[in-house]
Amino acid sequence: MTSILYRYFIVIVACISLLIGLQIPNFVDQYQKRVDAHLREVTTNLEPFLDIAIKYFGGDMDKLIELHRASAEKPFQEEGAAIEKMVARKLRFETELAALNTSLPIKAQHVLFHGDREMLDEVINQYSYAVPLNQDALEFGASAALAILLLLEFLIAMARIGYKKLFHSASPPVVQ
Numbered sequence: 001m002t003s004i005l006y007r008y009f010i011v012i013v014a015c016i017s018l019l020i021g022l023q024i025p026n027f028v029d030q031y032q033k034r035v036d037a038h039l040r041e042v043t044t045n046l047e048p049f050l051d052i053a054i055k056y057f058g059g060d061m062d063k064l065i066e067l068h069r070a071s072a073e074k075p076f077q078e079e080g081a082a083i084e085k086m087v088a089r090k091l092r093f094e095t096e097l098a099a100l101n102t103s104l105p106i107k108a109q110h111v112l113f114h115g116d117r118e119m120l121d122e123v124i125n126q127y128s129y130a131v132p133l134n135q136d137a138l139e140f141g142a143s144a145a146l147a148i149l150l151l152l153e154f155l156i157a158m159a160r161i162g163y164k165k166l167f168h169s170a171s172p173p174v175v176q
Helices: 002-057 061-070 074-099 104-114 117-125 135-168
Strands: none
Touching: 002 061, 002 074, 002 104, 002 117, 002 135, 061 074, 104 135
C-alpha cells in the first residue's frame, strides 16, 4: 500500500514541478515586457527635455539639469531634480533591458538574483498565469520536474540510510 502511495506522491510532485517550471519562461517574459514598457514611458516623458538639451546644450542632459538646479527659482530647482530622477530611471531600465538581452536560462538567473525590485514586485502583483507550450517552457518544466524529483529521491535515500544506521547498527545485547 505504501508503494502505491509513494508512486502517487511522486507523480503529484512531478506534475507540480512541471507546472512551476512552465511558469519560469512566462514570468521572465512578463518581467522583460514590463521593463520595456517602463523604459518607453520614461523615454517619452524625457523627450521634451531632451529636445531642449539638444537645442541649447548639444544634447547634454546634465547641463540642462544643472541649469535648472542653479536657478534662483524654487520651481525650476525642483524641476531639475525631477528631470535628473527621470534620467536615472531611464538609465536603470536601459541597463536592465541590456542584461536581459541573452539566452533564457541566463535571463531567468538574472531575474532571480539581480532583478529590479520594483519590476519584480509589479510582475508578482500582476502576474498572469499561463501554460505556454513552446520549447523553452517545456524544457524549463521538464528540467524543474527532473531536478525536484532527483532531489526528493536523494533526500528519501539519505533518510533510509540514516534510519538503517540508527536502528540496525546498534549491537545486540550481550547475554551472560
